[in-house]
Amino acid sequence: MDFDFTPEERAFRTQVRDFIASNLDPQVQAKLAEHRSLTRDEIVAWQRTLDGRNWATPSWPAAWGGPGFTPVQRYIFFDELHQAPAPEPLSFNVAMIGPVIATFGTDAQKRRFLPRIRRLDDWWCQGFSEPGAGSDLASLKASARRDGEHYVVNGSKIWQGMAHYADWMFTLVRTDPTATKQAGISMLLIDLRLPGVEVRPIVTMDGRHEVNAVFLDEVRVPVDCRVGEENGGWAITKFLLGNERTGIARVGMSRHILRRARTLAQQRIASGGECLADDPVFRQAAAALEIELHALEITQMRLIAEADAHSGTPDPRSSILKIRGTQLRQQASELMLSAAGPSALAAAGEFQAFADGQWPAQAPWSTTVAPVYLSLRAASIYGGSTEVQKNILAKTVLGL
Incomplete structure (x- = not known):
């Protein structure tokens, strides 16, 4: 098997490298080189710079408005970002919830969320793990009961990366407590500014504040913020984790x-x-x-x-x-x-x-x-x- 890059692929690597050199704020690059944390504004600004080149969503096909990179181009793109170093596009947005909405969402959800996801107009976080449900994710206990055109959500999530920056959280909730573990789960999109949502910081042993605990107390989430069918969240979860x-x-x-x-x-x-x-x-x-x-x-x-x-x-x-x-x-x-x-x-x-x-x-x-x-x-x-x-x-x- 030939592992050499083609002339076109080598030219693409040069193109990515030159773009980073010409457009990345030197102060941001210096902070990353020394493994210092970036501010929210610095991360948003770089993603919007990438979006201006149609590179903010490297894994998205052209049909979703992405660049339609080949697998090799995608590998080269991330390799150059990592070695520069330059910030990756926010994975919660473009590698996780973006593909989920594009694949399983309604047309209205796609129109509402996808353009804002790619530009980081909305910052997303992941609400999967709970104090008693991490590697055994199907054991989650956060519940959502249907009340007319809303779900009323109660429970807690933990280890939410960058939730203190986030506007929205895609989360798993139990909508049928009588079903088997995997069969009773749905995926909801929760606006973290809704009443009843509390985000508490967790400072880890490295001294950083990157993860959080999120508490949900009688949070009313519109039914049109459910992705896919009710109780159909497990298949969506497997798709999302595969992308992650x-x-x-x-x-x-x-x-x-x-x-x-x-x-x-x-x-x-x-x-x-x-x-x-x-x-x-x-x-x-x-x-x-x-x-x-x-x-x-x-x-x-x-x-x-x-x-x-x-x-x-x-x-x-x-x-x-x-x-x-x-x-x-x-x-x-x-x-x-x-x-x-x-x-x-x-x-x-x-x-x-x-x-x-x-x-x-x-x-x-x-x-x-x-x-x-x-x-x-x-x-x-x-x-x-x-x-x-x-x-x-x-x-x-x-x-x-």
Whole structure:
């Protein structure tokens, strides 16, 4: 199998790279290079810049108003964003709820939401996990009872990424408590500004405020904000999660972390007064990681080349990309932590400022290393836990 890019694909990579260089705010790029958090306005502005080039929805076909990228073009596009680095289009909008509404929504829902989704006029978050329903999602207990032309929703959700920025939440609720677990679930679109909605922050061990808990108390949601049939939400959920896990290897992101590790190693003096970057143990670890990333990239390209055989449905072998991509990204963060050494530790006041979104501009850029390392511990869970991915491979690939 030939894994070389065609001349047209190489030209597209150059086009994407030049666009990023010409249009991305240098301050935004610098913040991402140092793994600092972006503001809501910075993320919205970049997505609208991409939308002006019709690149804000890279996974959408032309029929939905997307660019109609081939699988290889989509891979190149994200690889260039990750390595630049530049912000990805907001995945909750363009990779999750956008395709769901385009596939299962009514014509009125498509007209109402899709243009606003792509421009980030509405910021969406995902309302799936609950305190007692994470990997076993079908055990969710948030309820919605029909009352005329509304559903009355009660319950709570947890780990809502960026819900403190969000305007809307796509969520799963139980509409038939007497049905089997999967059969009694529906998907609702909930305006987070409705009465009865409360968003509470959760600051995680990396010091960031990225996730939240959402409480729903007698929230009245119009029936026309239900996606698909009542009690038909489980099939939609499987479709959405398949999209979430596509392209999750993030080889370009791992390469960016590895480059930062090498940069930090150039600045640090190891034992004996030598530069850490010249230490043979460090060099061997960095080279081994680079080789593993290349092997993962080849695996990803093999699956991309065979994408047509799955008629647009996610290839179950993509679980390999999730498992190995997570492992290598975590290894890269460990190498970066080792390269930063003691300078990776932030003072308590700085750490709290980071949680508040006010990281001091004068703080050494190495002090964001430990938060990145800690944050990536959760990569083994989100997007489908490692254990779930192994079960998928065992059942669908190995036939066990």
